[in-house]
Structures are given as structure tokens and as C-alpha cells.
Amino acid sequence: MHPLERLLNLVALLLNARRPLTFEEIRRVIPAYRQGDGAAAKRMFERDKETLKEIGVPIDLAPTDAWEVEQGYRIPKDRYYLPEVEFTPDEVWALFVAAHAPGHEWEGDEAAVAFQKLSTGTDTNVLAAMAERTPAPGIDASGPHLGAIADALARRRAIRFRYKPTQGKPGQRDVDPFALVFRSGNWYLVGSDRSRGEIRSFRLSRLASPVKDVGPAEPPPEGFDAAGHLQSGPWGLGRPAERARVALSPKVAWWALAGAPGATVTRAGRDGWVEADLPASETGAFAAWVMQFGPDARVLSPRSIRRQVEARLEALAGAG
């Protein structure tokens, strides 16, 4: 008998069993386990259980009856079947795009299987309409060890790995994972670095070893804010604390404002220059954002941010 046939029979049997079945009972019904001696059959059965576990089929060991003399196996229906999750046609398409986006270096096959399972009940017409389209957009995202870290995060496990920081020597880190953050094409782990007793961020592409489970993880502190722990970078306008008014030239206004969530145009001049009101802060991130446009952008108010920009320009104009 082909192993696939044996495995199918095993799943069907344990899924339909009214009570847990002992190995002897299973052996009596499924012919494949009757070949050879009992020990060999038991080994084959153990291997089959492992196979089922690997593909996500749960097997419970439980007393066969109320007297609890013998233990038996069954597949609990409530944990075997995919829960009912209804998706709209748009959601199915969006998941299809995600599952098949080219370029993401991680686990394309697994994502495709996930999509197949979730879309089993989708209307044929919806699936047929998808056949007409190519899921064009790709993702260039770097995340070695992403699966293992996400798994640890989901299971609330602490992890150990070697890390190569931007500054300093590589070293071992023991971390309680608090969150994963995807930013600017990179995955970051934010968590408590045990030896330093501090919350740190780790860029996954800087991991220098696989991750190892080192026991249960501590939960994040109250009010934990993952993004606040990432190192500085070209990320936008900073945490908005106030509003600023900025004048922008026609050359840059259209795309600059598209990158400034919450911006509103308050005035459009005949020369093409526009004035916009947008969220800002005095942390320096806002000044940096404005300055990238050179003479094509000017802070009008508040005075404090305007002074900040002017001071930086003065330093740069006089430098060297």
C-alpha cells in the first residue's frame, strides 16, 4: 500500500472516530499497519504521526473511555478544520497578490499553500476573474530568520542569536521579543536585550546566526511603542506635535505633499507656488524634511522651526 493511501486512511479514521482509538485498534482496521511485526508497525505509525504533525494535522492522546484505563489517538475536529473566515472578493484578490508577490525572499511556497486553503470556498467566478490578471507588484524586502523570529513572537519565546551591530563587534544577544517592525524594506525585531537590560531594535539582515529558543519570554512593558525604539532614519516628518506652514515650489509641491500625510494646501499662488499646512515637530526630523528640497521649500511658521532651519542653513553656508 502506498504511504499516501495509508496516511489518508489514518486521517479519515481518526477524524471520524467517536472516541480515541488505541494503536491496537488502529492496527486492526488499517491493513497497512498489519504488515510485519508489531514493533515495526508501531515505528511506522510514529513516523506517520510526525508527518501529520508537520503538515498541521493535530493528534490528541486521550483516555479511550470514562474508566481511563487506556490512552488512544484522535484528531479533534475543532482543531483540525480551518475556522470559517469569510473574505470579500477584494480581500481574496489582495491575499492572492500578497501570496504571489515576486521578490520577497521568504517562504513563497508556504504563503501559496496558505492562500489555497483560505480561498477553497471562494466563488469560481471570482477565481476565474483573477485568472485574467497578473499580480504585478513585487517586494524587495530583507528578512533573514524572519520565520523563526515571528514564530518565537507568536509563541512568546525568548531567543538567542549573534548580532552584527552597525558599530562595534558582533556578539551574542538574548532577547525577549516584543514586536516586529517592517520599515523601508527591512524587518526589525524590537525587544528587551537581557544582558543590557534595555529595549533595543535589531535589523534582521544583521543577524549573524540562526535563532535559538531560550525559554519563555517576558511581556512588553505597559504602553510599549515599538516604532519609538527604531534608530533614526529617513522616516518622514517626525512625531507631529504641532502644525507648520510651508511654501513649496511647483517643481516639488506635488510629490512633496503626497509624502506628507495630513497636509492641506491653504493657498495656491499664480506662480505655481503653494502654501500648505502640515503636521510638524521640533525634533529635527521636520527641519530635515524641509531642507531636502533646498530653495524649493520654505518654512513660514512657526517661528521656532523656521529659526531651526535657518540656523542649520547658516552653518552649512559658512562651513569649510
Next chain:
Amino acid sequence: MPGKRGPKRSTGRAADRLRRLLVVVPYVLHHPGTPVAELSQTFDVSEAELLDDLNLLFLAGLPPYGPGELIDVSVEEGRVWIGMADYFSRPVRLTRSEALALYLRGKALLGAPGLEEAPALQSALDKIEGGLGEETLANLAGRVEVGASGTSARNLAAVRRAVERRERLAIEYYSAGRDELATRRIDPEHVYSAIGNWYVVAWDHRSGEERTFRADRIRSAAETGETFDPRGLSGPGRPLYTRTAKDVPVRLLLGAGARWVAEYYETESPKERPDGSLEVTLPTKDLQWVAKLILRLGGEAQVLDPPELAGMVRETARRTLEAYRSAAG
């Protein structure tokens, strides 16, 4: 179902075949009479392998494995029907790694703003997070964040359509390097997100070279009515900056607040200095945008070479300051 996903994988292991059957069977039960060809595409498996699986399926069932208990499989005129398998009418739930693979790729797609599907993807991911059972992803709620960055690209949908249909576009594009807005005709072959932005890989008829364009800097995209034959340009994973012989190597000294430049852009020859600053070389075709970058870094970065760039930075800062002063009155 869409194909174009390369050659069919051969997955001979019994575990892989079982995993596939536990999805194929529910699918056929929901869609009786599905053509074999369609199943082959949907499940990314050759028709021969699929038929092999189905040939074993009808030998399986429930004890005592008589005609009344075996799974009923019929393949007629290239279509598949399955019966006597009600207990397989729902697929087995997702393993955590399957769920994570789809969920994390979905999150990554949300990392560059402007994707048409973003709202639907967001709500689908929320459903996956909460709806697949305690053991799957429930613990991840609120633990996977996508940092807001990048600029929303309003012409992304138009460019995607052109990639799909191999249509030549006339775009109005703002080039930061040249600091100019110009119209070009492009043959777009790929659209993908990287470092928080959407990029378009295309053949550029203006320069007669392949180029990578930032989608958010495309001010308008008009159809030309012409189509093109793809040249097989490489897609996601390629360097965002295409090197040429005309590149100027710019040497920069980056302070703590500017170190991100070394990883965000394509830089080379890093050298740590004892004071914690970092020297890197940034190859560029045009010094103009590097000058703007230095302005943006506001004192956190210093130009080591070439001297003309340092002059450009001073000059741009001076011109910007003048604009402030003349407007102040």
C-alpha cells in the same frame, strides 16, 4: 487562475502530496467538475502528478474500505468530481508557518504607500490575525507594525496596468538627480516596493537605457497606444542604483544621526573612525541630489570629496537662506 509562476514543482514526498490533497479535495467538493488543467494551475502541480494523487485517493476512505466507504473520484473529459468525502469538505487549518508566510508578506506589501489593494489587504490580514485560532496568529495582534514611510504614488495603478498589458507609457517624471521635470516614453517591465517606496523598472527611450524610476515622482502617466516586447529586465532584488562609467565617487563622513545613509543607499568602502563617525563612498551620476541630501542631514554629514560638492552644498544653503531673507520683509 494566474499562471506565470515558473515550472511546476515536483513534490514527490508523501507528506507534500497529503498536504496538497487535503486542500485539493475540499476545493473540488466546493467546485465540482473543475477541469484538471485548472487544478494544475491553482495548486502549482503538474497534471500527471495530480492524477497520480487522485488515483490513490479513491483507494482511501473509512473502514471496512468497501465500495460504500471509499472516497469516490471520477475524472471525465478532463474534469474532476469527488464524493463520499464529506469529512474532507473543509481544509485542514493553516500551520503557523503557512499563516506567518502569508501574513508577513501581506504586511511587507503595506510597507510602501499607495497600493490599490491596501484597504482590502489590511482587513484580510486582520481577519487572518484573529480568525485562524488561538494557536496560529492570535498572539501577534498588535505585535507586527508597518512603519509609515515613503510617498504615496498616485500613478501606481496606471503603471501596474501598463506592466500587465505591456503598454508603452509617456510619463512626466521629476528626476532628483537632474532636478528637472521632463517627459519620457518608457516600457515598464516591473513594479515593486523597496526601502519604503514603489519603483518601476523600465526601458527609457529618452536615454536609450534601462532605468529604475520612483513611482511617486511620476507626475502623470499617459497611454501611448503602443505596446512593447519585454526585454527581460531584472525585477525586485536588483540594485536600486544602476552604476555607469560616468559615476562620480562621493566620499562622505557620517555622524551618528546620518549613519542610516550607509545602509539606505548603495554605498561602499565603509571606514569606521575612532570617534564613532563613518566614512563611506556613495557613487552618483549627479552631485545635485547629494547636495540636497547633505542639506537634509543638516550638519550630521560632511563632504570629504570632491571639493566641488562641498561648494555646491554651501551654494545651495546660501540660495535657500536668501529665499528666507527676501521673503522675510
